[in-house]
Amino acid sequence: MDYLLWVCSLIVPVVLAVEETLMDSRWATTELAWTTFPESGWEEVSGYDDSMSPIRTYQVCNVRQPNQNNWLRTDFIPRRGVLRVYVELKFSVRDCASIPNIPGSCKETFNLFYYESEGDTATDTSPLWRENPYVKVDTIAPDESFSLLEAGRINTKVRSFGPLSKAGFYLAFQDLGACMSLISVRVFFKKCSTTIANFAVFPETATGAEATSLVIASGGLCDQRHGDSTQCQACIPGTFKSKFGEGSCAPCPSNSRTSARGASICPCQNGFYRADSDPPDSACTTIPSAPRNVISSVNETSLSLEWDEPEDTGGRSDLVYNVVCKKCLRDRSPCTRCDDNVDIAPRRLGLRQRKVVVRNLQAHTRYSFEVQAVNGVSGKIPTSPSYSTVNITTNQAAPSAVPTVHLMRSTSDTLSLSWLPPEKPNGVILDYEIKYHERGQAMSHTVTAQHSSAKVEGLRAATPYVVQVRARTVAGYGRYSNPMDFSTSLHSDPQKSVQDQLPLIIGSASAGLVVIVALVVIAVVCLKKQRSGSELEYTEKLQQYISPGVKVYIDPFTYEDPNDAIHEFAKEIDISCVKIEEVIGAGEFGEVCRGRLKQAGRREMVVAIKTLKAGYTERQRRDFLAEASIMGQFDHPNVIRLEGVLTRSCPVLIITEFMENGALDSFLRLNDGRFTMTQLVGMLRGIAAGMKYLSDMNYVHRDLAARNILVNSNLVCKVSDFGLSRFLDDTSADPTYTSSLGGKIPIRWTAPEAIAFRKFTSASDVWSYGIVMWEVVSYGESPYWDMSNQDVMTAVEQDYRLPPPMDCPMVLHQLMLECWMKERNLRPKFSRIVSTLDKLLRNAASLKVVTSTYSGDLLRLGGTLPGHNRKSPDSSQEIVRQQMSQTLPIRV
Template sequence: MNLTVCYCTEPPSGARSIIAQVNDTVVTLEWSEPLDRGGRSDLTYSIKCERCGGSSCVPCADGVTYRPGQADIIGRRVVIRGLLPHTTYTFTILAEKGVDAVGHVSPASSTVNITTSRDVAVPVSGIKRTKASETTVSLSWASPSQTHHSVLEYQLRYSLKVTKKHKVKDVYVSSRSNSVVLNGLARASQYQVQVRARTAAGYGHFSPFTTISTLPDVEVPPSHLLLTGVLVAVGLLVLVAVVIVAVFCFRGIKVYIDPFTYEDPNEAVREFAKEIDVSFVKIEEVIGAGEFGEVCRGRLKVPGKKENYVAIKTLKGGYTDKQRRDFLSEASIMGQFQHPNIIHLEGVITASCPVMILTEYMENGALDSFLRLNDGQFTNIQLVGMLRGIASGMKYLSEMSFVHRDLAARNILVNSNLVCKVSDFGLSRFLTENSSDPTYTSSLGGKIPIRWTAPEAIAFRKFTSASDVWSYGIVMWEVMSFGERPYWDMSNQDVINAIEQDYRLPPPPECPASLHQLMLDCWQKERSSRPRFCAIVSALDRLIRNPASLKITGRLTDGPSHPLLDQRPLPTLSQCRSVSDWLRAIKMERYEERFLLAGFTSIELISHICTE
């Protein structure tokens, strides 16, 4: 006789310790697993959503979305979007196992009530085409009613409507009114358009897609064909000229998009950063500590491509949603840049733990420490070549309307060929008290690196490409002094006071006068008087083409000096040929007549004074 033994299981108990995070109209639910799993491992969860008002509740609308899903959830975290502002919701988490449906057993449930934020901009609707041509479309939409905040601006997102097999990048346009004109569109084409409003509380949700189209060609009567032919010929000549100018003036230039303007920050990561399979990466060693975790060296081997070294930034465990967003924002920024003097993003790993950002590996590390290790080992022409690369990268960033805000030699990386690349594009920097990055807390709050920051950025938080130019001047000084600390051991307040009195750093030892003059140009008090990065690149190119100009050292102009800033050693008596030379070297030439009248007419007599 065959006996079959059945092991019966009980229903699991309910989910525990539900944590609800409300961000405007987005809710994130996290929970702990039941105390009793019911004796089975196939435990899943589902979410029930109800919108409550007064004494009754109704099921949530179809527009509410759940990630990773609403049912058969294996993990213990769900992000819920599409909720209404200033509305109370009840979420019920059902703990289920594989046999529950067969046994008709009601799953255990746990409930949490939340209310969404009241200050979120309400969705915009009713986008209409008011006017159209072959390449232009005028749009308008209804202004949303705001009971708490007025609308500061609208952001419109549009893209060419194509098949699902193709992907077209979205274009973003801002407008302070509820209308906009889109130019440069393709003839007889359809576009998908969305719009959202921004209030003091931030951006609202994008509206549903609206399809608009440009006009097709207009038929020309036969009687006008000859005139049209002549006009077309003339127009083509003009168009060719315009295209040639445009190609040479604007080739490769695009506008940087701030990832924090995205409703879903993960959307920016998906658009600008490539997801890499974790199995393609091998971590070899830890090479440093980053803002959010460790920095490692590793190897990346993508099938079909050559294996290469990469630098890997990791996000340490126990992070919050905000820390994850801030960490990945640097990848969303780097992914928009393609330039030989900007650090290259290989991709990100977000589908597994730890979350990682992969960039090209720079063998020689940070520029400041690299120069200190190789003090005096490079010629002026090599140093100018490094400066030219940094300026070229910054020229590219400024043309994309990107402001770095923290340009310094510590944020420049150097590869094995001495190519310098701008790095560190994290917008949120949490600087600790014992950080090696000197900071100063301004009256507006927050910390900024004083020694590299322009006066208007310190005083008014006015960061522009011109303030980046000021920082570049400090980087020039760091390079020519082989990694010396700007302003030496002066306090932050001493630096601020000296700059306000128009004192500037003196030329480093053996620094070409033309380079120090370029530094002084970068340190002009009026930001409009500072050179642009394109002019800096041109100036450095001229110096590279004329190496003899780099042999002239000292000051080109007699600008104001400051005893704290002038750290060059005084000459010894043996280095001076006369009393006049000695007094001039120690900046006391105005006392020459008194020395001579007192009988001190030779260096030998002066040496006796010093000895006695």
């Protein structure tokens, strides 16, 4: 046999260099399970690329902890005789400047290493996790990093190394403190393709140790290479011969063709491909069509999906399926991938069977499921796989089982029981049912309870009972708890006689109060009669105590019949005008829904709908509608607007305007760092304007917080949630609302006098507004962080105040400190707060002077303030006023 010598080089123009892959993480259908050190470093997660195809990625983000040294090592990669390999990395890196409150150790680079070995011998501890014995290839830096609010920017870097001499190698990645995601890793080498020239054939040949190294390869004459061995003739167009030696040319396989003579392979036609594992003489195939006849079956918060095989499998037998779950919250918002707690069985990716069961979905929620068909050549196409989509909405689910029931106390004829609510209530719990029977007896009895405790009475002494409890929502009863055995006592409770006499004792003790109560009732009745005789006269009497021309707020609880207040201040809407579309949350009295309101002569509008849960008491109905009676009296662009009520329907409904961006605190946390300081001040100005309007009506809110401010699509903030609000009696020189009921108080937002003495005024609302300012500038951070309520009260009493948030303008923090004056008469009025913020918006330069106080500790008013020497506690308020007057021309 004669041989020719052929020089293979990437710089020879007639020879084409092609790539061949040794390893590609993008096509993994199961976990990569690469080795990491330490365990708290790199983490493998399931992800999706730009075309929503599932991939396996690794991520690490320990930037808040110093001295990071996190390693990630691939599986063993056989060398296959090549001398030089290339590594293509796709990754994204978070911009360190966009991460608040991090030490200077944050990085935006990582290191690439390799380690040669004669076999797959590496363990968790060998080779040692350090640069030697690993060989460093390069430090990898991104072209573009990203901040939290931007889509992750994907960088692509290619590095090569060699010469290699052992059987294979491992790749290793070292992180020294970056926040990054390693999206994919591809290892490949370059080779000169098979070449036929002048009836001589040269085989595929890998490049040398360097990209431009010359490699000598053996070539032979055509009589034993291509074509018929009896004739010195190359294969004609349309035929090929893939192997050297004896044999004849063969026609091109299906869906492939060649127009060249002496071809060793027939390239695939457009739209057809060969997988990396397919031999060169195999037929070309294509991707499958979408799965057919996807059938869904919803059972409360579970779902079963079944489908038929695609009409076209692409000509391959390695067909598998992927199921992608997406959660859809709003009509115009894009659907997002489901949380990891959604369980898809038997698995999400690489399914051979055509059926899955999906569990742990949320009740009353819309979902979209993609069933993808994938085969061995799906990865050859950059577009997303073929899929069919099914959209479903889950039902209201019954609650899960009640946990174990506990016996709190027993007597000869009673059992006092308690239990925890179900782990998954799936709605508002309406009540609980307690089922009990004597042990060994078939007949059982039931009682109901409104709360998670109850007393079962009328039992036999010294008798064992079997007890079970279950919860009820609008979807029905859940499962009973496990049966528990409890026994009554043999003797009666010695305290029972005292308890039996307790009503008499209380009655005697309170007899003296009857006269006082009677006098109060007579006075109220007289006032009611006076108002019922002439509502105009009643309003005129109230106007005597306020400034002329100012509208006064009327407390609905002063009405003898609460329905009168509803009919006076709220518009009754016909049920045919309302359409409920989606449950978006839960309130104190029932569910909150999004829907549409279409009234005659008016355009259809999106509205929020509050529902009163079934089984309500008359008092619950009164308290529920009282908020509508309050809202119906307000008309201001920064106060939530009432559209009307439905009191004749079941359930009872309250209709308000719909605020697309929801509560202010969660909206700010979701958009951390996105707004300019001018935009934040504009939000604060709107809240202050709404509170000025309420204050001018002699009205106190009592629960002003960012969670009770709603935001619409135009970033307009509106005061809402009037459940704790009350009318201010302005007949005295010091109008207050004093709560004598001992109800819950939001400690972190409440002024000291309101906590200590239950004295609520517009000045206490100003204190709460200062906390709202801090929440807004800090993008929804929790006031006082993780301090306990007791620690907060103690710190405030000792003149400690919240420090300025990061990048907070000095003038804003000074205004906060004025709102937190211990003496409530020194706090600014809402009218002056609005005026101050208006000046700031007109003079934006004042917002650029940023305080440098660290936001991790409380600030003591008696300590050192920015720009001042240490002062005594008595002079701290004067310091604040001086700072405000130096910055803005405002009156203190």
